[in-house]
Amino acid sequence: MSSDTDISLSSYDEDQGSKLIRKAREAPFVPIGMAGFAAIVAHGLYRLKSRGNTKMSVHLIHMRVAAQGFIVGAVTLGMGYSLYQEFWGKPKP
Incomplete structure (x- = not known):
């Protein structure tokens, strides 16, 4: 007699980690982009007190642009890596 409890759905069994x-x-x-974003935010928060005469809004805009630039760069590199693996990294049959 077979049971449905033997069937395991891996997508539901795995935890977040x-x-x-x-x-x-x-x-x-993806984790490189996440780590870079976190590093830029941490650096921005660290530099928040010593920003000098710079207005808060200008400081926040600079940090946002830096974080977005890092994410766009990580996505671009990821797409390039994916294309390389798909087209040039495969052995020819």
Whole structure:
């Protein structure tokens, strides 16, 4: 007699940590982009007190542009890496 409890759905069984690790293996530039974004935000918060005469809005705009630039760069590199793997990284049959 077969039971439905033997069938396991892997997408429902994995927790957030293992899902993040699996996604990082599939697309390695996603965690790099997340880490870069966090580093830029941390740097911006650190430099917030010593910004001098710069207005708060200008400081925040500069940090936003830097964070967005890093994310766009990571996405671009990820797409290039993906294209390389798909078209040039495969052995020819």
